[in-house]
Amino acid sequence: MNILLLVAHGSRREESNLEVDSLSKKMLKFNSSQFDKVMPAFLEFASPSIPEAIEKCSEMGAQRVTVLPYFLSAGVHINRDIPDEVNKASQDFPNLEINVTNYFGSREEIAELLMKTAMEK
Amino acid sequence: MNILLLVAHGSRREESNLEVDSLSKKMLKFNSSQFDKVMPAFLEFASPSIPEAIEKCSEMGAQRVTVLPYFLSAGVHINRDIPDEVNKASQDFPNLEINVTNYFGSREEIAELLMKTAMEK
Numbered sequence: 001m002n003i004l005l006l007v008a009h010g011s012r013r014e015e016s017n018l019e020v021d022s023l024s025k026k027m028l029k030f031n032s033s034q035f036d037k038v039m040p041a042f043l044e045f046a047s048p049s050i051p052e053a054i055e056k057c058s059e060m061g062a063q064r065v066t067v068l069p070y071f072l073s074a075g076v077h078i079n080r081d082i083p084d085e086v087n088k089a090s091q092d093f094p095n096l097e098i099n100v101t102n103y104f105g106s107r108e109e110i111a112e113l114l115m116k117t118a119m120e121k
Numbered sequence: 122m123n124i125l126l127l128v129a130h131g132s133r134r135e136e137s138n139l140e141v142d143s144l145s146k147k148m149l150k151f152n153s154s155q156f157d158k159v160m161p162a163f164l165e166f167a168s169p170s171i172p173e174a175i176e177k178c179s180e181m182g183a184q185r186v187t188v189l190p191y192f193l194s195a196g197v198h199i200n201r202d203i204p205d206e207v208n209k210a211s212q213d214f215p216n217l218e219i220n221v222t223n224y225f226g227s228r229e230e231i232a233e234l235l236m237k238t239a240m241e242k
Contacts, residue, residue, distance in 0.1 A: 004239050006235065008193070008194075011194060011196050013196050013197065015194075015195065016194035016195065016196045019194050019195070019226065020194070023231065023232055023235070026232035027232045027233075027235055027236050027239075029232065029233075030232060030233045030236035030237075031236060032240065034239075034240055035239065066239055068235060068238060068239045070193065070235065071193075072129070072191065072192075072193060072225075073129075073132060073136075073137035073140050073141070074136065074137065074140070075132050075134050075137045076134065101238050101239055101241065102238055102241065104193075104231075104234070104235060104238060105140070106238075107234055107237075107238060109230075109234055110144065110225075111144055111147035111148045111150065111151060112148075112150075112151045113225070113228055113230055113234075114127065114144070114148055114189060114191065114225060115148050115151035115152060115153075116151075116228075117189060117222050117223055117225060117227075117228060118125050118148075118155075118156065118187055118189045118222055119153065119155055120222065120223070
């Protein structure tokens, strides 16, 4: 079993966390059966945290976890915090293969999408 | 003249702000001549701030400014901070027509783009 974790920053505002939850559900529509499940996880302010989510994946019998950082820029969360939490989880769950993808903000498509958004006004 | 302001949160990390700068330049490629210029602006930690950028637009002779919030979720920045700064600027520059677009995270395309990112690993 391969589980995709959509990792967002997390907010004190519950609606923002619910947006991430709903996005993780929407992503299933575009799944090519590579992932058995898509689950949200949060760096701060919301649960599950990354370690909690990875523990859950292990309990569910996953062999692989793919961590997808839903962040716009490659700041300290991408360069330090998420790798640190993933490294720790790799030690705690040595049977789990955990990969981290590129962060969302690295997508080439963003410039065009932004211009579309601007032109809709 | 219609100027598009790409408004990002801004970071203490200069590289993150440069990513926004470079994105605003990339957006020009997808411009259908609706905008004469695309400029970055930042809510915090970086310059120009939103008021500084709007003042600059006015000095450059713009009649319209379109504010595009480059944020993933509709938190307090989208619901309060950006509207507050835009309202203030509208009072300071009454001859300028300032519009705010939807925030980036509202795009329907994001779920599919995220799944693409996950599958590239």
